[in-house]
Amino acid sequence: MATKIVFLDRETFPADIKLKSISHQNEIISYDHTSPEQVVERIADADIVITNKVKITQDILKQARKLRFIAVAATGTDVIDLFACKEKGIPVSNIRNYAINTVPEHTFALILALRRSIIAYHESVRAGRWQEANQFCYFDYPIKNLANSTLGLIGDGVLGKAVAEVAKAFGMKVLFSAYKGVPNMGPLYTPFEDVLKHSDIISIHCPLTDSTRNMIDEAEFNQMKSTALLINTARGGIVNEEALCDALINKVIAGAAFDVTKNEPPKPDDVIMKLTNLSNFILTPHISWASFEAIQSLADMLMDNIEAFLSGTPQNVVNP
Known part of the structure; x- marks a missing residue:
């Protein structure tokens, strides 16, 4: 049968x-x-x-x-x-x-787009800003190198480790975060709060569980550098989207790029959709896995x- x-x-x-x-x-x-x-x-x-x-x-x-x-x-x-x-x-x-190449590549596409303000510059060129500047270039949005910056990774599985290897090729320092609330996991890990405090870019690569739901909330954003970027290609729900909105609008952090949302697809009035009007926020439709x-x-x-x-x-x- x-x-x-x-x-x-x-x-x-x-x-x-x-x-x-x-x-x-x-x-x-x-x-x-x-x-x-x-x-x-x-x-x-x-x-x-x-x-x-x-x-x-x-x-x-x-x-x-x-x-x-x-x-x-x-x-x-x-x-x-x-x-x-x-x-x-x-x-x-x-x-x-299966996603050992596609997710790290998408992660760094998002990092580079934010770190070099690529989308903001592209949109400004479309709007005629280059002609208005009347010279060979203009400096409306920040541009920063990856070399010598610090990448904090939340999640040390296959994907987190693959992202770390790409980061090292860019000349970045890599910190693997210990679990939230677990201060000492050994010499290979940095306490969660220290990763938030010292990282220029934080990238999430852990599963959504009861212990990781809303793991990044208002208190965590307040521990980050004002120049920090937050990348999430893992799961929606790990970051509190209301807190993310407040952090970006109030310039608590410098930018964020997400490939996942709490609701997929997000509802038109979900708070995360309001952020798509910002030049320092990128949202892609859960495609980091999709080569x-x-x-x-x-x-x-x-x-x-x-x-x-x-x-x-x-x-x-x-x-x-």
């Missing part, structure tokens, strides 16, 4: 990304999008569910009587009730190490995870 596999949000992959076949007899049903109200019906008789951003809650699991395995098409698993899955004996696998090479690698690993489960040797399990 064929294994029924349901992909709840196939459109989170571009159309040109291919899902490779697996050796076990199966039937894959793909939905472009799935609303919360549609989840129960769509996975009612599924053996395996693939989800990227569709939430699988305890109530949903109670009604998915045939479900044997969940394959998350991402690294983050905050959309899954992992405890409830473990109670029901449903392993959950995620994707690992073609990275997504195809992710898709291949996704199917490998399913193949491994069906072969009796599940891999990349997050709730053993």
